[in-house]
Amino acid sequence: xxxxxxxxxxxxxxxxxxxxxxxxxxxxxxxxxxxxxxxxxxxxxxxxxxxxxxxxxxxxxxxxxxxxxxxxxxxxxxxxxxxxxxxxxxxxxxxxxxxxxxxxxxxxxxxxxxxxxxxxxxxxxxxxxxxxxxxxxxxxxxxxxxxxxxxxxxxxxxxxxxxxxxxxxxxxxxxxxxxxxxxxxxxxxxxxxxxxxxxxxxxxxxxxxxxxxxxxxxxxxxxxxxxxxxxxxxxxxxxxxxxxxxxxxxxxxxxxxxxxxxxxxxxxxxxxxxxxxxxxxxxxxxxxxxxxxxxxxxxxxxxxxxxxxxxxxxxxxxxxxxxxxxxxxxxxxxxxxxxxxxxxxxxxxxxxxxxxxxxxxxxxxxxxxxxxxxxxxxxxxxxxxxxxxxxxxxxxxxxxxxxxxxxxxxxxxxxxxxxxxxxxxxxxxxxxxxxxxxxxxxxxxxxxxxxxxxxxxxxxxxxxxxxxxxxxxxxxxxxxxxxxxxxxxxxxxxxxxxxxxxxxxxxxxxxxxxxxxxxxxxxxxxxx
Numbered sequence: 001x002x003x004x005x006x007x008x009x010x011x012x013x014x015x016x017x018x019x020x021x022x023x024x025x026x027x028x029x030x031x032x033x034x035x036x037x038x039x040x041x042x043x044x045x046x047x048x049x050x051x052x053x054x055x056x057x058x059x060x061x062x063x064x065x066x067x068x069x070x071x072x073x074x075x076x077x078x079x080x081x082x083x084x085x086x087x088x089x090x091x092x093x094x095x096x097x098x099x100x101x102x103x104x105x106x107x108x109x110x111x112x113x114x115x116x117x118x119x120x121x122x123x124x125x126x127x128x129x130x131x132x133x134x135x136x137x138x139x140x141x142x143x144x145x146x147x148x149x150x151x152x153x154x155x156x157x158x159x160x161x162x163x164x165x166x167x168x169x170x171x172x173x174x175x176x177x178x179x180x181x182x183x184x185x186x187x188x189x190x191x192x193x194x195x196x197x198x199x200x201x202x203x204x205x206x207x208x209x210x211x212x213x214x215x216x217x218x219x220x221x222x223x224x225x226x227x228x229x230x231x232x233x234x235x236x237x238x239x240x241x242x243x244x245x246x247x248x249x250x251x252x253x254x255x256x257x258x259x260x261x262x263x264x265x266x267x268x269x270x271x272x273x274x275x276x277x278x279x280x281x282x283x284x285x286x287x288x289x290x291x292x293x294x295x296x297x298x299x300x301x302x303x304x305x306x307x308x309x310x311x312x313x314x315x316x317x318x319x320x321x322x323x324x325x326x327x328x329x330x331x332x333x334x335x336x337x338x339x340x341x342x343x344x345x346x347x348x349x350x351x352x353x354x355x356x357x358x359x360x361x362x363x364x365x366x367x368x369x370x371x372x373x374x375x376x377x378x379x380x381x382x383x384x385x386x387x388x389x390x391x392x393x394x395x396x397x398x399x400x401x402x403x404x405x406x407x408x409x410x411x412x413x414x415x416x417x418x419x420x421x422x423x424x425x426x427x428x429x430x431x432x433x434x435x436x437x438x439x440x441x442x443x444x445x446x447x448x449x450x451x452x453x454x455x456x457x458x459x460x461x462x463x464x465x466x467x468x469x470x471x472x473x474x475x476x477x478x479x480x481x482x483x484x485x486x487x488x489x490x491x492x493x494x495x496x497x498x499x500x501x502x503x504x505x506x507x508x509x510x511x512x513x514x515x516x517x518x519x520x521x522x523x524x525x526x527x528x
Contacts, residue, residue, distance in 0.1 A: 023061060169316055353373070378400075440506075468501055
């Protein structure tokens with residue numbers, strides 16, 4: 001059997017994190033077993049359609065590195081991939097259900113249906129419809145159709161064929177949930193557009209879908225969908241429903257609450273590899289019985305994995321059915337490590353430098369030090385300290401513009417050093433640099449700085465603080481709050497958070513370093 005899956009979002013807004021995880025799991029499963037997956041646009045609810053949403057969904061998937069095999073822009077044997085262009089197909093299946101007696105036409109107006117629901121509720125009934133139109137004769141139905149009366153098509157749940165019990169790969173065997181379904185669910189609306197239930201069943205069959213991986217919110221509809229397969233004498237695919245993702249406050253993650261749009265994460269500088277790593281591990285490998293059902297060992301909840309590594313290790317049976325909280329601190333941790341992985345080569349560092357080139361130019365419009373090559377050097381000395389590539393302007397502004405000695409932080413640093421010690425540290429360092437103007441590289445600058453320190457006779461802490469103040473006006477590079485939370489929560493040690501003085505000098509260059517030291521002395525002399 002060739003594995004074929006589908007990701008079927010509705011174009012009702014931007015792709016959100018829950019949708020991206022669903023697409024990701026479809027991608028992982030398909031590629032794990034040498035299969036393919038389809039992007040299918042479920043746009044039958046015209047009232048909720050958002051112009052541009054399809055382009056946004058495609059852009060988000062492309063950014064995340066999830067490339068579908070067939071879908072909009074990639075025609076294949078199963079097109080069209082917009083449900084709004086497949087209406088004739090749904091109508092033919094609806095007629096099959098009508099002809100077999102598994103469905104019937106309902107001519108009740110929306111007002112009458114609302115009145116009926118209220119009457120049944122007052123009577124204590126669990127029914128949502130009184131089946132009034134089920135008993136219309138064929139002649140009456142034909143007459144009203146010819147007269148142009150609007151109707152909907154309902155499933156006749158009094159004539160459901162026997163079928164096997166519902167089973168889900170994630171949730172296991174499911175109890176009969178028909179009581180929670182509406183009475184005689186609507187399959188075809190009066191505008192001749194299908195409901196999700198009919199359209200998804202028809203398309204999954206017509207497109208030869210073998211596995212349906214979708215959100216837990218569709219789990220209550222599984223019995224209805226299996227009923228439709230039975231009524232149409234079709235073989236259903238295997239189903240796997242993914243547990244709902246929760247916000248840190250425990251509320252359900254949705255498009256309507258919180259900033260969960262995928263493209264917003266892209267705009268804020270998060271790495272696509274980190275984001276899919278984060279989403280992939282949400283609920284994977286944490287199931288109570290995963291060790292009994294999984295054929296491969298599941299990764300830790302903070303394992304740093306690339307997309308090929310996720311594909312290799314993915315096991316659908318390892319998923320838990322418990323709802324999962326997406327912890328921002330874990331994204332920060334994973335993002336930091338994916339960045340460090342990419343910076344093992346100069347090419348990776350330069351790619352990121354080019355990616356934030358415009359951000360740096362916008363942040364420091366008067367700076368002449370904003371070339372990608374220079375930014376790459378800055379990234380190099382900040383490695384291990386950057387959580388998000390967009391942090392660079394805030395972490396080390398002094399690499400791009402002159403330090404601001406008027407900030408409270410700079411003033412506290414300066415007040416911690418006596419005037420004589422401050423002036424001596426800077427004067428001696430200037431002398432040592434000017435005596436060796438061709439010194440390059442941290443390996444050579446570091447001995448020069450330590451020699452200057454020894455020449456002053458000052459404690460190293462005082463000497464280095466004086467230089468750091470003069471060169472940066474900052475104690476250390478600021479560290480991401482989210483990453484700090486993660487390290488304090490899960491680790492015994494907290495990482496160093498600032499480039500060393502020799503590293504700073506190497507990036508600035510000896511000429512700029514001497515200029516800054518002299519400027520700092522002038523500022524100091526004016527204040528004293």
